Amino acid sequence: MASNPVEEQPWSWTRLRAFLECPKLFEHQYIQNMELVKRPRAFLVGSAIHRFLEVWYATWDESQALKSVRGVFDNIDTSSFSKEEMDQYHNDYAMVLGICPAYAKVYLPDKDNFSSILTEQKFKFSFGKHSFLGYVDLLVKDKEGKWWIMETKTRSMSTNISNEFRSSYINGQLLSQAYGARQSLKIPVQGVIFNIIKKPGIRLRKGETREAYRNRVIIEYTQHYQAKGYFQRFEMMLDKRHVENFLKSTKATLMVARKFYKDGFFPLNSQACDGKYGQCAFLSACLSGKYSSLLYRRKQ
Ligand code: SF4
16 A cells, blocks of 8 residues: 555545545545445446446447456355345346347447547546546547547436436536546547436346346347337537536645545545445444454455
8 A cells, every 4th residue: 555545546536536425435445445345236237238338339249248248247256145136146147138239239320420439548637746547438439520428327217317417517527537538648528428228127027037038128128228218318518617627626625635644534424324325335334443354355
């Protein structure tokens, strides 16, 4: 671990978001360097779909992209899963294997609609003494020569897309990506294409094989994606003022982070303990003041 992780390690949107959400959370994750023993399964479907898209857009090879999905699932340590969690894990895999080929079929015209597609682009820029690192998963250039960040979001059927994405106008992750693409990759990003993929309402039926379920998902997504809104896209132009605000507010945030680190005190934000995606994973550590080895381990 670096002697001063606040100043000597590069910042990223993930680190910054943790600090903004709760300074104590940042301390758990990046000063004490702790992580969960059991990775929450909730993010698995989204991660696997992201991986599929990265490989598919880089190669246009569906079978290679599906193999990479297997890799995401294989990387999960399932040794402590209950039977129910294990069943859900296999069901999620079948669901992803159904959604991805349907996506490839519906969005095959992307091959012609974009004149250039770049995947997994790393960027880096400086903030005074700090550096900021990140990746843009997908950058696309339209036929008019405009560059867009293609931001894929996996959401449940019940998500109200228009409400959720209103705040995206000032989303620090996208603003940092746009600035990073311009500074580091010399790509003038105009805006963001939100690529929304909704998870199916349909579940594995009693007695149904996972292969049959997968096929049912493929049919559901290829035939009803418009009516049911499984695949949706909308564009949003990026406002230069918001990028400038992001830079200014991040500079101020990093000054505060340096002070907290110098004082050895990262305050708790109890407002964030029950978040949008459930209870904070570090609640047990905050309540007990200890890291149970059943729940947490030091990052490698
Ligand atoms: S449990 Fe609450 S106070 Fe503790 S790190 Fe999480 S959000 Fe912060």
